[in-house]
Amino acid sequence: MYKKLIAELIGTFILVFAITGAVTIDQVTKGAIGHVGIAVSVGLALMVIIFAIGNISGAHVNPAVSISMAIAKKLAWKDLAPYIIAQIAGAFLATCVLKFLFPESASLGTTIPSGSDMQSVIMEVILTFLLVTSILAATANPNNSIMIPAIAIGGTLGLDAMFGGPISGASMNPALSLAPSVVTGNMSHLWVYIVGPIIGGILAVVVRSVISTKE
Numbered sequence: 001m002y003k004k005l006i007a008e009l010i011g012t013f014i015l016v017f018a019i020t021g022a023v024t025i026d027q028v029t030k031g032a033i034g035h036v037g038i039a040v041s042v043g044l045a046l047m048v049i050i051f052a053i054g055n056i057s058g059a060h061v062n063p064a065v066s067i068s069m070a071i072a073k074k075l076a077w078k079d080l081a082p083y084i085i086a087q088i089a090g091a092f093l094a095t096c097v098l099k100f101l102f103p104e105s106a107s108l109g110t111t112i113p114s115g116s117d118m119q120s121v122i123m124e125v126i127l128t129f130l131l132v133t134s135i136l137a138a139t140a141n142p143n144n145s146i147m148i149p150a151i152a153i154g155g156t157l158g159l160d161a162m163f164g165g166p167i168s169g170a171s172m173n174p175a176l177s178l179a180p181s182v183v184t185g186n187m188s189h190l191w192v193y194i195v196g197p198i199i200g201g202i203l204a205v206v207v208r209s210v211i212s213t214k215e
Contacts, residue, residue, distance in 0.1 A: 001079070004057040005086040011049045011061040012090030016176050017097060018045035020109025024102050039165060043158020050150040058139075062173040063087055068132045068201035072208070074139070084175075091179035099183055110180040111169030117192050120168035124196025125203065127160040128172045132204035172197050 022041040026033040033041070050059045058075070060066045066083045069075040075083065098108050113120035134156035138149035157172070164170040171177045177193030180186075 001082070004079075005082055007053040007057040007059075008061060008083055008086040009090040009093075011053045011057070011059055012087040012175055013094045014049055014052075015045055015061045015173075016091045016094035016179060018042070019176060020095065020180055021098055023109035024098055024105045024107070027107065028102055028105055035165060036162070039158050039161040039170075042161040042170070043154045045154075046157045047150045047154030050153060051146060054146050054149060057083075061087060061090070061175075062197075063175050064128055064173060064197035064201040065132060065135060067198055068135075068205050071202060072136065072205045087175045088178060091175040092183070095179040095183045098180075106184065107186065108180040108184055110184055110186050111171040111177045111189075111193055112186070113169070113189055113192060114167055117189060120189070121192045121196040123164050123168040124171060124192060125200040127164045127168070127170055128197040128200030129204045129207075130160055131156055131172050132201040133208060136204065136208045168192070168196075172200070174198065 019038075019042050022033055022038045026038060046059075046061075049061055053059050058069065060069060060075075060083060063084045066075060066080055066087070070077050070080045095108055098105070102108070131153070134153050135149070138144070138152040160172060161170040169177075171193045174194045174197055177190060181190045181193075
């Protein structure tokens with residue numbers, strides 16, 4: 001079990017460092033990466049993580065995904081809390097490293113709604129629904145090569161970030177939003193990025209169970 005938790009910690013560190021790091025670097029360099037570059041970074045980061053640790057821990061690297069996998073009976077409930085703790089630890093470690101590297105950044109990639117909280121929470125529900133749906137579909141066949149979920153899930157995350165980023169920040173991950181919010185002290189919108197992804201993930205599991213042809 002400890003190997004899975006270490007994998008989740010490292011994987012979440014890489015994901016949060018890459019995503020919030022891309023946002024932070026874009027801000028401090030006044031747009032050197034750009035929105036498309038950030039979205040591409042998001043998708044590629046998850047692809048790399050799935051290739052690296054997918055066969056070890058499942059590469060959840062996201063509390064909303066782990067909760068969804070527990071409901072879908074793809075993760076033991078007794079392992080849920082340790083998974084989430086490892087993910088949050090990895091996220092905070094990544095944010096602390098970014099804080100050290102870019103002390104001039106006030107946000108460190110904190111996800112903040114561009115409009116109302118309600119608009120963003122609904123967007124996060126939909127984006128996470130798409131993400132978890134792709135995870136459930138890509139991992140349905142255990143005989144699939146790791147390449148299939150890496151490309152499918154990484155591609156979905158990149159797509160979500162491409163069109164959802166300008167509205168909600170396209171977090172889809174409570175750990176990714178929690179760490180920079182706490183470190184920077186900007187927690188006024190944090191509930192959006194905890195409630196939205198969890199609801200979206202659960203909805204994906206429910207819908208998948210209804211439409212699945214394999215029971």
